Every structure is written in C-alpha cells, then in structure tokens.
Amino acid sequence: MSIRVYISRDAAAQSLGADETAAALQVAAAARGTPITLIRVGSRGMVWLEPLVEIEDASGQRIAYGPITPELVPELVKAGLFDAAPHPLRVGRVEDLPYFARQERLTFARVGIIDPVSVDEYLAHGGYVGLKRALGMTGTEIVHEVLESGLRGRGGAAFPTGIKWRTVLEQQVLQKYVVCNADEGDSGTFSDRMLMEGDPLCLIEGMTIAGIAVGATMGYIYLRCEYPHAGHALREAIAAARARGFLGPDVCGSGKAFDLEVRMGAGSYICGEETALLESLEGKRAEVRYRPPLPAIKGLFGQPTIINNVISLASVPIILERGAAFYRDYGMGRSRGTLPIQLAGNIKRGGLVEKAFGVTLRELLYDFGGASPSRKPRSSRAWSFR
Amino acid sequence: MAVTELDSDSTLERILTQHAGMAGPLLPILHAVQDELGCIAPAHVARIAQSLNLSRAEVHGVVSFYHYFRQHEPGRHVVQVCRAEACQAMHGERTEQHAKQALGVDYGGTSGDGVFTLEPAYCLGNCAAAPTVMVDEKLYGRVTPERLDSILADWRNR
Numbered sequence: 274m275s276i277r278v279y280i281s282r283d284a285a286a287q288s289l290g291a292d293e294t295a296a297a298l299q300v301a302a303a304a305r306g307t308p309i310t311l312i313r314v315g316s317r318g319m320v321w322l323e324p325l326v327e328i329e330d331a332s333g334q335r336i337a338y339g340p341i342t343p344e345l346v347p348e349l350v351k352a353g354l355f356d357a358a359p360h361p362l363r364v365g366r367v368e369d370l371p372y373f374a375r376q377e378r379l380t381f382a383r384v385g386i387i388d389p390v391s392v393d394e395y396l397a398h399g400g401y402v403g404l405k406r407a408l409g410m411t412g413t414e415i416v417h418e419v420l421e422s423g424l425r426g427r428g429g430a431a432f433p434t435g436i437k438w439r440t441v442l443e444q445q446v447l448q449k450y451v452v453c454n455a456d457e458g459d460s461g462t463f464s465d466r467m468l469m470e471g472d473p474l475c476l477i478e479g480m481t482i483a484g485i486a487v488g489a490t491m492g493y494i495y496l497r498c499e500y501p502h503a504g505h506a507l508r509e510a511i512a513a514a515r516a517r518g519f520l521g522p523d524v525c526g527s528g529k530a531f532d533l534e535v536r537m538g539a540g541s542y543i544c545g546e547e548t549a550l551l552e553s554l555e556g557k558r559a560e561v562r563y564r565p566p567l568p569a570i571k572g573l574f575g576q577p578t579i580i581n582n583v584i585s586l587a588s589v590p591i592i593l594e595r596g597a598a599f600y601r602d603y604g605m606g607r608s609r610g611t612l613p614i615q616l617a618g619n620i621k622r623g624g625l626v627e628k629a630f631g632v633t634l635r636e637l638l639y640d641f642g643g644a645s646p647s648r649k650p651r652s653s654r655a656w657s658f659r
Numbered sequence: 660m661a662v663t664e665l666d667s668d669s670t671l672e673r674i675l676t677q678h679a680g681m682a683g684p685l686l687p688i689l690h691a692v693q694d695e696l697g698c699i700a701p702a703h704v705a706r707i708a709q710s711l712n713l714s715r716a717e718v719h720g721v722v723s724f725y726h727y728f729r730q731h732e733p734g735r736h737v738v739q740v741c742r743a744e745a746c747q748a749m750h751g752e753r754t755e756q757h758a759k760q761a762l763g764v765d766y767g768g769t770s771g772d773g774v775f776t777l778e779p780a781y782c783l784g785n786c787a788a789a790p791t792v793m794v795d796e797k798l799y800g801r802v803t804p805e806r807l808d809s810i811l812a813d814w815r816n817r
Contacts, residue, residue: 285785288800320787460743463784498690498727499739499783501796536683537690539725542781556685556711558724574682615786618748623787 275308276355277329281385283316283470284502285463290342291324297346298326307355315471317367317385318625327367330357337364372622372641377603379611380588381627384471390509392517395474401519403593407482408527412442415486419589421597423609428454428545428582431608434589437579440569441487444577449489451480452554452573452580455496455503456544464613465583467625469496469503472587473510477533479586481524482593483579484531492531493573495550497538507535547580584613603629616642670695671703675710685711685721689728697732733776734769736814738762739793742779745786749801754790755779757804761811774815 280286280295295311302309317325322339330336336357341349345362352360367373367385378384387394395401407415420435441449453476457465469476480492496504511533514520522530541559543549548562551573572578588610592600601609608630614637617623621643626632638644674691678684688707692699699722708718722728740755762770762777769776785791788800792807794814802810 284798285788285800288785288788288791288798323788457784458782460782461745461786462782463786466784499780499793502798536686538727539686539689540727541725553686554683556683556721558721617745617786617789625787 275310276302277312278309278355279312279314279327279329279335281316281323281325282313282389282502282506283323283467284500285320285467286316286323286325287502289320289323289340293343294324294326294341294346297343298350301346301350302355305350305355309355312388314386315384315389316467316625317373318381318467318627319367319370319372319622320624321622322364325367326354328354328357334366337367338362339364372624372626375640376627377611377629378627379591379600379603380475380584381468381472381613381625382591383475384467387472389471389473389506390513392474392513392519395472399594400474400590401478401525403590404478404482404485404519405525407485407593408525408529412486412488415482415593416442418597419486419592422592422600423597423604423607424585424588424592424600425608426582427584427588427612434581434585437569437581438483438487440567441489441577441579444570446577448491448574448576449487450573450576450578451483451487451489451492452547452551452578453480453492453494453583453586454545454547454550454580455494455500455583456538456550457500457583458497458542458545461615461617463615463617464625466500466503468583468587468613469500470506473503473507474514475590476507476583476587477510477514477520479589480533481520481531482589483581483586485524485527485529487577487579489577489579490530490532492533493554494533494535495538495544495554496535497544498540504535504537511535551578551580605629605631619645621645667696667703671706675707685713685718686725689722689725693728698729700730735774736795736817737776737778738811739778739780739783741781741783741785741789741791741793743782743786745782746790749789751790753804754792754802754807757807758792761808775811 281291324341325337325339326341327335327337383398387398416435416438419438424434425431426434455465484492520532524531536554538544544553544559546561547568549559553559554573568578568580570577603610611627611629613625613627615625626641678688689699692703704718705715708715740758758777762775764770764777766777766779783791783793785798785800790802792799792802799810
C-alpha cells in the first residue's frame with residue numbers, strides 16, 4: 274500500500290525548500306522501492322518547522338517531522354521516516370503540539386490539512402455546508418445571520434460586515450458585485466496569503482454566499498501581484514469549483530448565478546483602500562474616491578458592491594455552517610469570533626496563530642512565539658503582531 | 660528574450676482579442692503584455708489606447724502609476740528584495756546591501772551581463788521566514804548574504 278506523505282505548497286514553506294524536499298522524498302522512496310503518494314497541502318502555520326513533512330502511519334495518524342530540508346531526506350528515510358519511526362526531528366501529531374493545540378481554528382480549520390484545490394477533500398471536511406444552507410434561506414435571513422455573528426471587517430477597520438451586506442441587499446438594481454480585497458500590503462501580515470494558498474475554496478464559498486445573499490452574480494478577487502503563488506491556487510480552485518457546479522450560471526442547481534475572477538494588482542500600496550481598489554479594478558489609476566456615495570451604493574462600475582477583506586469573507590462559511598451563535602460565542606466585548614494573528618520578525622516561533630479575541634500579547638510573545646532568539650531585541654519593532 | 664516587431668504586433672493583437680468584452684480590461688491587458696513581451700513600450704500604449712477607445716495619455720497614466728509595470732525590458736530574471744519591517748528586524752538590510760554589491764546596481768538597475776534586474780518589494784508576505792527575496796516567481800526565506808550568493812549562482816545559468 275502506498276504511504277501518504279503530506280508536505281506544504283504554501284509560499285513560506287517553498288521559500289524554505291519544500292519543493293526540493295518533496296522531490297528528494299520522491300527520489301528516496303523510489304530508490305527504496307517504497308510507494309508513496311505525495312499530497313501538497315497548505316501550511317499548518319508553524320513556519321519555524323517548515324518544511325514540515327507529515328507521514329500517515331498504519332493507524333491513519335499524521336506524524337510530523339520538521340524542519341526537513343532536502344539534504345536531511347536521505348538520512349531520515351534511512352532512519353525509518355516512512356514508518357513514522359522515532360527521530361530527533363519527529364514532532365509527533367501536529368494537533369498535540371501546544372502551539373497548535375492552544376489555538377481556536379475556525380477560519381483556518383482546513384488549512385494545512387487538505388489539498389487546497391480538491392473539491393472532494395473540501396467537501397469531506399465540511400466545505401460547502403454553509404452555502405447549501407444559505408441556498409435554502411432568503412437574502413434577508415443570510416444577512417441577518419452574518420449580522421448576528423458579530424463579524425467585523427478583518428482588514429483593519431472592523432466595520433460590521435453584516436451592515437455592509439444589508440446596504441447592498443437593499444439596493445433595487447439588476448447588477449451588483451462582490452469584491453474581495455486581497456491587497457494584503459502591510460508588512461508582517463500574511464494570513465490572507467496563507468488562507469488563499471491553503472484553503473482557497475473557503476474564500477470562494479464565502480464570496481458565493483455573499484453573492485447569493487445580496488443578489489450579486491459576479492465577484493472579483495483583487496490580488497496583489499507580490500502573491501503569484503496565491504494567484505495560482507485561487508485560479509486552480511475556481512476552475513475546480515466551476516467544474517463541479519459550485520460556481521457558474523446555476524450554483525448547486527439553485528437556478529442562481531455566481532462566478533468569480535482573479536484580478537492582479539500591480540504594485541500599488543494604496544489599493545488596500547477599498548475605493549482606490551475599485552478604481553484599479555475598473556482599469557484606472559488607483560486614486561481614492563470621495564465618499565459618499567459608499568461602495569455599497571455605488572461601487573464597482575457604479576453598481577452596489579460588497580467589498581470585504583479575505584479573512585472576513587472566509588469566515589462566512591463557518592458562520593452559515595454552524596450558525597451565528599456558534600461564532601459569536603468566541604471572543605470578548607464587541608470583538609466576536611476569532612482572529613488569525615501573525616507572529617514574525619525577531620521571534621523564535623514565527624507563524625500563524627488563530628485565537629478568539631481576548632488573547633494577550635504576553636501569551637502571543639512568550640507562550641506561542643517563544644520570545645526572541647537573540648537575547649536583546651534590537652528594538653520594539655523586532656516583533657510584529659498583526 | 661528578443662522579440663521581433665512583427666511577433667510583438669501579432670502577440671499584442673491576440674492579447675487584445677482575448678480580452679475583448681471583458682469588464683475593466685486595462686490592467687489584465689497590461690499584465691498580459693508585460694508577461695509576454697517583457698515590458699509595455701510606447702507603441703503598445705498607442706495600440707491599446709486605440710483598441711479600448713482611450714487616449715494615449717490615459718493609458719500612459721495607468722502604466723506609469725503602477726510600480727509593477729515597466730516601460731523598458733528587464734534582465735532575464737527579476738530579483739525582488741523585501742524591505743518591509745519584519746525583514747528589517749532580521750537584518751534584511753545586510754541582504755539588501757549585498758544584493759546591490761553582488762549585482763553592481765541600485766534598485767531599478769540591470770546587472771552588466773543583462774541577467775538580473777534588482778527591484779525593492781514592500782512585503783512579500785513571508786514575514787515569519789525573513790529576510791525574503793523573490794527571483795521571478797520563486798520565493799526564498801531566511802536569505803543571508805551567503806545564501807543570496809548561492810541563489811544568484813543558481814539562477815545565473817537559467
């Protein structure tokens with residue numbers, strides 16, 4: 274029987290040699306005559322352990338080893354990697370690592386686990402349950418669910434997502450749009466990128482639900498050009514979803530149309546501002562528009578437009594799947610739900626941590642990040658939390 | 660890659676045909692032209708403007724607004740060095756200085772042998788594996804000056 278081997282295709286993992294490690298594993302397996310099936314997944318978010326290699330053992334558990342650079346592969350294979358044998362670099366089940374076990378992964382639940390562009394794996398892990406429920410609801414009911422969840426814009430301004438949606442829903446026009454702001458330009462931020470590379474179908478489902486809710490038939494993902502890997506993953510996933518009827522003129526046989534296109538930015542930081550982004554999508558210089566009118570009333574091509582950040586839209590499927598109350602029960606005060614937090618810079622364990630609102634900086638820096646590898650941080654900017 | 664004028668013309672016409680009917684087609688057209696022809700030359704601007712019923716000034720205004728679009732052909736490979744805060748916190752400026760020295764150019768320049776064009780990037784989104792460099796579409800993390808040397812050596816012959 275073929276042994277299942279998981280290794281990330283996330284850009285961060287690739288930047289540390291994941292592709293070369295994958296190739297070395299194929300070579301080593303062939304040399305031993307051990308049949309393996311290599312599955313490229315997103316990143317678990319523990320960047321200090323990348324390239325992370327997970328081996329499915331005889332009982333079906335995924336046993337992780339990391340960091341596994343390509344040079345280490347021959348020695349590891351000799352030491353029994355394919356049998357999930359003990360080794361100093363064996364970290365065990367990812368779910369048992371404190372860094373991972375202490376997280377509350379809602380939006381990132383599938384990232385690092387499934388093949389990001391496989392509709393079958395997406396479905397097997399709870400994908401499209403939210404959309405199917407939404408298709409049985411009225412637009413007003415869907416918007417109410419998002420409002421009740423307490424979800425606020427994750428792009429930074431924290432405007433209630435449901436209020437944006439309600440404004441678009443109320444507009445009585447034929448053409449409306451859904452736009453995803455994937456111009457993640459602030460330094461130290463990479464959660465949008467990880468989600469788009471690791472679970473693009475989740476974003477696609479969130480945008481589809483938005484379209485069904487307000488009666489928009491077309492969506493655009495405006496992606497910064499510094500993220501070519503995310504662009505490839507999104508295009509593959511959109512094609513896969515369309516081939517299975519989850520996008521197109523008749524979404525899941527509902528008679529409702531919704532389709533998506535990825536549009537690349539061109540190196541302009543201002544496009545993170547939503548009205549500048551809309552100008553850019555229209556093919557103009559990205560200059561900020563005067564408001565009013567709001568994009569929800571006159572947005573893309575002058576039509577009512579939902580424009581939300583990647584994580585806001587990718588949080589919608591679980592809200593529809595589990596209900597507003599489930600999501601709202603995470604968090605504190607007016608900040609409901611979870612937030613993917615990025616640890617980077619001069620820190621021992623950099624990566625992505627998804628936690629309910631309320632986690633302290635001390636927990637993030639010491640419990641998760643393990644503080645700085647060098648004794649004295651060079652400046653207060655040495656760590657970055659976003 | 661040298662492209663003859665005739666090839667360039669037919670490529671541009673094909674790109675314009677492929678984007679006919681698309682909503683807001685200018686940026687996708689400019690991306691396609693740069694991907695296939697290396698840059699967006701004044702002659703391209705004139706033809707794109709005519710095809711979209713825009714003025715040349717409008718198209719030029721868009722091309723010159725966005726840092727990513729080039730009006731001159733780059734070297735065979737583009738090296739982007741991330742200059743954002745997470746990379747700076749991990750001594751990215753050393754990598755940056757080394758890149759300039761190794762290639763003998765400042766940002767925007769192309770090495771004398773025509774192989775590499777050096778560009779700054781303001782976050783490549785690889786902040787937990789800083790400092791970061793991207794060569795064409797290949798991303799590299801924890802790039803020390805020594806690692807940069809081996810990366811450049813690897814790409815020099817591609």
